[in-house]
Amino acid sequence: MIAVTVGQWALWIALAIAVYGMIASILGARQRVPELVQSGRNAVIAVAALAVVSSGCLLYLLLARNFQVDYVYQHVSTYLSVPYVISAFYAGQEGSLLLWLLFLAVAGAIAVSHRRDWNEDLLPYVGAVVSGVAAFFLFLLVTFSSPFKLLPANPGQGIGLNPLLENPGMIYHPPTLFIGYAVYTIPFAYAIAALATGRVGSGWVRGIRLWSLFAWLFLGIGILLGAQWAYVELGWGGYWAWDPVENSSLIPWLVGTAFLHSVMVQERRGMFKRWNVLLATLTFALCVFATFVTRSGLIESVHAFQRSPLGYYFLAFLFIVLAVTVALGIWRRQELASKREMESFLSREFSLLVTVLGMVGIGLAVLLGTLYPALAQALSGRDLSVGPAFYSRVFTPLGAAVILIIAICPLLAWGRSSPQRVLRAMLWPGVMAIVFGVALALAGIRPLYAVLGFAACVFVFTSVLVEFGRGWFARKRMTGESYPVAFVRLVNKNHRRYGGYLVHLAIVILAAGVIGSSVYKTSTTISMRPGESMQVQGYSLKYAEYAIQPTEAKQRFAVTLDVSKGNRSLGRLTAEKNFHWNIEQWVTEVAIRPGLVEDLYVILSGLETNGLATLEVQTHPMVTWLWIGGGLLFVGTLWAMWPRSEKKRAAGRAE
Amino acid sequence: MGTVLVVLLTLAAAAFVAYPLVRGMRQRPIPSVPDLETQMAYADAEEIELDFRTGKLDEAEYAALTRKIAAAADDELERRIQAMRKARRHTAKPAPAAGGACPRCGAPYDPGDRFCAKCGASLAQALVCANCGAPYDPGDKFCVKCGKPL
Numbered sequence: 120m121i122a123v124t125v126g127q128w129a130l131w132i133a134l135a136i137a138v139y140g141m142i143a144s145i146l147g148a149r150q151r152v153p154e155l156v157q158s159g160r161n162a163v164i165a166v167a168a169l170a171v172v173s174s175g176c177l178l179y180l181l182l183a184r185n186f187q188v189d190y191v192y193q194h195v196s197t198y199l200s201v202p203y204v205i206s207a208f209y210a211g212q213e214g215s216l217l218l219w220l221l222f223l224a225v226a227g228a229i230a231v232s233h234r235r236d237w238n239e240d241l242l243p244y245v246g247a248v249v250s251g252v253a254a255f256f257l258f259l260l261v262t263f264s265s266p267f268k269l270l271p272a273n274p275g276q277g278i279g280l281n282p283l284l285e286n287p288g289m290i291y292h293p294p295t296l297f298i299g300y301a302v303y304t305i306p307f308a309y310a311i312a313a314l315a316t317g318r319v320g321s322g323w324v325r326g327i328r329l330w331s332l333f334a335w336l337f338l339g340i341g342i343l344l345g346a347q348w349a350y351v352e353l354g355w356g357g358y359w360a361w362d363p364v365e366n367s368s369l370i371p372w373l374v375g376t377a378f379l380h381s382v383m384v385q386e387r388r389g390m391f392k393r394w395n396v397l398l399a400t401l402t403f404a405l406c407v408f409a410t411f412v413t414r415s416g417l418i419e420s421v422h423a424f425q426r427s428p429l430g431y432y433f434l435a436f437l438f439i440v441l442a443v444t445v446a447l448g449i450w451r452r453q454e455l456a457s458k459r460e461m462e463s464f465l466s467r468e469f470s471l472l473v474t475v476l477g478m479v480g481i482g483l484a485v486l487l488g489t490l491y492p493a494l495a496q497a498l499s500g501r502d503l504s505v506g507p508a509f510y511s512r513v514f515t516p517l518g519a520a521v522i523l524i525i526a527i528c529p530l531l532a533w534g535r536s537s538p539q540r541v542l543r544a545m546l547w548p549g550v551m552a553i554v555f556g557v558a559l560a561l562a563g564i565r566p567l568y569a570v571l572g573f574a575a576c577v578f579v580f581t582s583v584l585v586e587f588g589r590g591w592f593a594r595k596r597m598t599g600e601s602y603p604v605a606f607v608r609l610v611n612k613n614h615r616r617y618g619g620y621l622v623h624l625a626i627v628i629l630a631a632g633v634i635g636s637s638v639y640k641t642s643t644t645i646s647m648r649p650g651e652s653m654q655v656q657g658y659s660l661k662y663a664e665y666a667i668q669p670t671e672a673k674q675r676f677a678v679t680l681d682v683s684k685g686n687r688s689l690g691r692l693t694a695e696k697n698f699h700w701n702i703e704q705w706v707t708e709v710a711i712r713p714g715l716v717e718d719l720y721v722i723l724s725g726l727e728t729n730g731l732a733t734l735e736v737q738t739h740p741m742v743t744w745l746w747i748g749g750g751l752l753f754v755g756t757l758w759a760m761w762p763r764s765e766k767k768r769a770a771g772r773a774e
Numbered sequence: 775m776g777t778v779l780v781v782l783l784t785l786a787a788a789a790f791v792a793y794p795l796v797r798g799m800r801q802r803p804i805p806s807v808p809d810l811e812t813q814m815a816y817a818d819a820e821e822i823e824l825d826f827r828t829g830k831l832d833e834a835e836y837a838a839l840t841r842k843i844a845a846a847a848d849d850e851l852e853r854r855i856q857a858m859r860k861a862r863r864h865t866a867k868p869a870p871a872a873g874g875a876c877p878r879c880g881a882p883y884d885p886g887d888r889f890c891a892k893c894g895a896s897l898a899q900a901l902v903c904a905n906c907g908a909p910y911d912p913g914d915k916f917c918v919k920c921g922k923p924l
Contacts, residue, residue, distance in 0.1 A: 121779065128783065158793075
């Protein structure tokens with residue numbers, strides 16, 4: 120029980136230190152007492168250390184399967200394997216909040232230790248904001264949501280993890296997402312620091328570039344991992360269901376994307392200062408909101424495993440965050456004013472403004488769709504739900520606009536571009552898109568809007584490739600280097616630009632995957648006896664064997680099929696539908712044969728004792744493209760983040 | 775056991791946080807990055823160059839933008855030179871180097887010189903303790919023979 124005492128007290132001590140750190144940092148900065156500022160900085164580091172201690176204690180209790188601890192009892196059982204015992208850390212609300220705190224505190228400690236001359240004045244306020252946010256989470260952890268609560272006696276066996284969570288997705292998806300959420304605190308802290316000191320110029324936006332890219336990357340990859348998990352586990356027959364919790368993680372990512380783009384305008388042109396402060400705050404607030412939606416059960420969702428009064432505290436916290444930002448923003452309105460005017464509609468900055476508006480617009484639409492049922496319930500007492508129809512109606516035009524702007528924006532120059540040049544730059548992408556679109560239409564691909572969608576993707580894809588090509592040939596002409604050398608040096612000389620282009624390519628591949636999989640999905644329900652064969656969607660399925668057997672955790676129902684297409688064998692697929700004792704519910708394990716063109720997706724709907732099986736055979740075209748796009752997104756963002764050494768920078772200048 | 779650990783944890787955390795208040799600040803130098811304005815001006819110039827080379831800007835636009843950047847850089851340089859001049863006017867004249875005058879010809883010499891640069895007289899002899907007459911090295915604070923301050 121030492122771990123319980125230490126873990127719990129570490130949180131109390133951390134709370135006291137976080138509150139102290141917030142006050143010390145602000146006082147020290149305002150009264151110019153460097154000792155107090157340093158003490159505030161140490162407080163952030165101490166909170167991080169204490170969060171590590173407390174998390175270590177919880178992890179130990181989970182691994183020791185100490186069932187007297189309520190949290191361990193709720194989420195672990197004796198037959199749960201070790202990786203899932205570790206993942207049980209964040210299976211419930213208490214552990215999730217602790218994980219949030221851990222990531223936040225560690226990121227904060229790194230941020231305040233990173234002293235440079237440009238951020239010396241900002242850091243105390245960064246420390247104060249980090250301490251403040253940490254104090255909020257610590258307050259929840261010690262009062263309403265302690266993971267160290269004890270049961271009166273040790274029950275000897277735990278309930279165990281919800282079987283829906285027993286998937287590799289559980290190991291990677293939540294922590295990745297949580298890192299994204301927690302790290303977005305740092306850009307927010309810098310925004311507040313910039314407002315507090317009045318130094319709202321380009322220093323802070325440039326300084327936090329790595330932080331916001333890092334958070335954005337983790338959030339994006341986290342969302343994709345979640346989509347992948349939903350695709351393979353839940354038997355919904357899809358990677359995205361516009362579930363409130365999925366939505367709430369998508370919204371900060373969209374607004375964070377807007378932030379990444381608006382930051383560029385401030386760096387380059389000194390405009391969009393208000394936007395940047397607003398977007399940094401909004402992204403953070405939406406991350407907190409996402410945590411709140413997941414944990415409050417405010418909106419009915421498969422994710423809302425629990426209901427709790429925590430929601431009100433989250434709402435109060437969100438209100439404080441927004442109120443503080445707005446108040447500081449009004450106070451600093453002079454400094455936030457733009458010194459430059461937009462010169463032309465045909466310019467990089469204007470197209471970036473459109474990008475920002477588009478991303479925020481989509482984000483708000485999703486937010487509205489997510490909140491609408493709860494609002495309608497509160498206002499009119501009626502139960503309403505907003506289905507995928509709403510989202511596809513809103514998302515399709517806005518998504519298309521965003522895809523097209525990706526093609527056009529990088530072609531424009533800062534300041535102004537001449538229309539002839541832009542048109543000339545769009546020539547090849549345009550030709551390719553038309554050729555491709557006509558070819559698809561002639562090949563009998565329908566409906567027409569899907570063909571248009573693919574053509575738009577080709578347009579963007581080609582325009583990004585042309586951008587690479589133009590830079591490449593220009594460099595070759597300038598330097599006389601050989602083609603491979605010129606290419607490597609080009610992309611190596613400008614990580615931001617070419618990393619960004621790779622991400623654009625990734626988004627287009629993702630978009631193509633979304634169009635393909637949502638338009639061309641097929642579903643057939645069949646019934647088979649052991650030994651029978653059937654043709655479905657060009658696949659021949661042979662019922663090889665079935666199994667009905669009880670295990671410690673569940674009653675297992677499984678059907679194994681031999682799959683082939685033409686003369687080619689595609690191997691065996693086993694679809695399962697199991698009854699889990701601990702939750703007394705059915706959980707479906709889907710069988711998937713992935714492919715570049717389409718995935719074969721088999722769901723076991725029912726299995727009788729004589730082996731008669733009802734199967735839902737689906738094909739999901741181009742889903743693999745989502746995962747390829749995700750991989751490219753990762754590589755591109757890493758490339759954009761990768762720092763160039765000062766030496767190389769100087770050498771680059773000398774060229 | 776648990777209580778002991780909690781007390782230790784509390785003490786350690788409190789000590790770490792309070793340390794700067796008790797010890798005072800030891801000013802450690804803050805790592806400097808080349809100032810952001812300059813970095814961004816360079817990035818701007820690189821960007822414009824690439825935009826021109828890849829055909830996003832025509833000759834005239836490129837020339838206009840480059841002129842603008844050059845003018846801004848001139849202004850910035852001028853501003854910095856003025857700032858440096860102002861700073862120099864404000865600081866006092868540097869103090870003359872410690873050393874002394876040659877006892878033979880009166881020419882000044884730098885600390886560490888052994889012979890006068892003007893007349894060649896040995897300067898080592900010029901350094902003798904006023905109390906006991908023993909020679910000492912330049913830079914010594916006390917006489918090695920009698921211990922009196924020099």
